[in-house]
Amino acid sequence: MAAGFLQSSLGEVWMSRIMHGGGEGSLDRLLPSVSTGLSPRKRTTSQCKSEPPLLRTSKRTIYTAGRPPWYNEHGTQSKEAFVIGLCGGSASGKTTVARKIIEALDVPWVVLLSMDSFYKVLSPEQQAMAASNDYNFDHPDAFDFDLLTHTLRKLKQGKSVKIPVYDFTTHGRQKDWKTVYGASVIIFEGIMAFADKELLQLLDMKIFVDTDSDIRLVRRLRRDITERGRDIEGVIKQYNKFVKPAFEQYIEPTMRLADIVVPRGGGNMVAIDLIVQHVHSQLEERELSVRAALASAHQAQPFPQTLSVLESTPQVRGMHTIIRNKETSRDEFIFYSKRLMRLLIERALSFLPSQVHIVQTPQGEDYEGKTFHGKRITGVSILRAGETMEPALRAVCKDVRIGKILIQTNQDTGEPELHYLRLPKDISEDHVILMDCTVSTGAAAMMAVRVLLDHDVQEDKILLVSLLMAEMGVHSVAYAFPQVKIITTAVDKKVNDLFHIIPGIGNFGDRYFGTDAPPDWSDEDMDEPSY
Incomplete structure (x- = not known):
């Protein structure tokens, strides 16, 4: 191993934490005291073992290795994100x-959160000081x-958060914040x-990057002059x-x-490899099996009062x-699927909540009617089959x-995985119609609902609509x-061992889009959307 790097045994590396008591004066919040301790089309996939799990387009990046469930069969958060704290001097x-x-991790759904985004908004006087390099x-x-602690805690809990974007040339926050989830x-x-004491409690691993002060100064000069529009005298003064x-x-x-x-920072691959091994072991310990739990739970129960089935008329x-x-x-x-979808959406x-609304007819008479009592209605389709219901809603x-969520079944684990989502801004106050054409075990639908809840949509404002469901999914x-x-x-009534609805409808997406289903298709297998 590199000189001066870590202790000799791996156990000491991860368990030994050299702590000391709290400081004084302005260090009150620093260094907390811590005790030791039409003609058929073939399906395509962007998954490739030799390539990174990314599908890049001109406007977005789609993960082809999805995010596995982060909740249990009860729908509640059962594991938090693993948080790595990286500290070190400026330009280290x-x-x-x-x-x-x-x-090196090569796993999807990794978020890089920079402390630079959380500088305070400066007053006019502080702005002037910053312009003359006199602000610390x-x-x-x-x-x-x-704000930083609140944001990191929500992100660790799996919630959607908004991150401020700090402009180092104007020393202020930009108007538009970045959404991370x-x-x-x-x-x-x-x-x-x-x-910060509260921040430290949120960190599962703490790493300090130690770089020589001369190297840090050279890097800071290069960065601040080329990227942040500073002059050399001002950088050295600061x-x-x-x-x-x-x-x-x-x-x-x-x-x-x-x-x-x-x-030595990024050049120390020995340290980075060791860190990656530990993170992988932590992720493996946190893996969940949701679909298997669903198959054995809550069955032989009466239908819930929240279920509404369209009247089985001759039509x-x-x-x-x-x-x-x-x-x-x-x-x-x-043709007939679209007819059913229209009836389903109307139902x-x-x-949706309504309120009395009185209007005057052309005959000059009052009519007591109803209007929607809410902020907005938003549709969210679970790709790809759920996308076919969007025209009926529109x-x-x-x-x-309209928002979209792409969920696919991992063929190795049998678990649903979240690959991509695009939700409208400020969806939290909306009534959301969540659309999927078939629901067998309910695993994909549960993941989609969990995503909406993580974006602060109220549970009682979510309506799940589906052409066909199995009792297990309900x-x-x-x-x-x-x-x-x-x-x-x-x-x-039934779902077979392959999670097909029985008697069922077949693979709705393949029958609708004219694609060929693989031999081991599942009713809840979702293909990539066509953009």
Whole structure:
């Protein structure tokens, strides 16, 4: 191993934490005292073992290795994200180390959170001081620790968060904040990453990047001049007046809190490999098996009151007869599916809150009617089959906003995995119509509901609509989320060992889009969308 790097045994590396008591004066919040201790098309996939699990397009990046469940069969959060704290002096190579760890981990859903985003908003006087390089950005008081702690805690809990975007040329926050969601691993880096008691409690691993002061000065000169529009005199003045003293007073002492000290930053692959091994072991310990639990739970129960099944009129039953028939042509399958979808969406809308609204007719008479009593209606489709229901929703809801969630079954584990989502802004106050064409075990539907809840959508404002459900799926969703309204056109009794609905409808997406299903298809297998 590199000289001066870690103790000799791996156990000591991870368990030994050299701590010391709290400081004084402005160090009150620093260094907390811690005790020791139409013609058929073939399916395609972007999954490739020799390539990174990413599908890049001109506008977005889609993970092809999805995020496994982060909740149990009860729908509640059962594991938190693993948080790595990276501390070190300015320009010590923290971001480089973070990116090397991300590359070596080779797992999706890793979030890099920089402390630089959480500088406080400066007053006009402080703005003037910053312009003349007389404001101390390397002091703990320069950071908004309250917002930072709140954000990191929510992100660790699996919630959606908004991150401020700090502009170093204007010394202020930009108007638009960045939305971040869905982390299995969070890498949090900053010069004061270990400087707050509450922050330290959120860190599962603490790493200090130790780099020679001369190297840090050269890097800071290069960065601030080329990226932040500073002049060389101002950078050196700021370094001597604030950066160097702050490192000695606030940052260097926190090295004692680190589980690992990494000399030479991103070039130290021995340290990075060791870190990656530990993170992988932690992720393996946190793996969950949701679908298996659903198969054995909540069955033989009466249907929940939140379930609404479309009345089985001769018309509805006739349409089911056509779309369930394996001999039905694709054109007829699409036509009668669309008819059912329209009826289903209209039924779902009847469960939205309404209020009395009086209007005057052309005859001059009052008419007591109803209007929607809510902020907005948003549709969210579970790709790909759920996307076929969007036209029916748009036909009856003018200007409805649409979001998309891509969930696929991992063929090795049998678990649903979240690959991609795009939700409208400020969805938290909306009534959401969640659309999927078939629900067998309910695993994919549960994941989609959990995503909405993580974005602060209220549970009683979610309506799950599906053309066909199995009893298992109904019970699973209702048990985990008892306030979610479930609307469907029919409920079938069984799910076989391959999670196919029996008697079922076949693979809806393949029959609708004209693709060929693989031999081991599942009703809840979702393909990538066509963009």
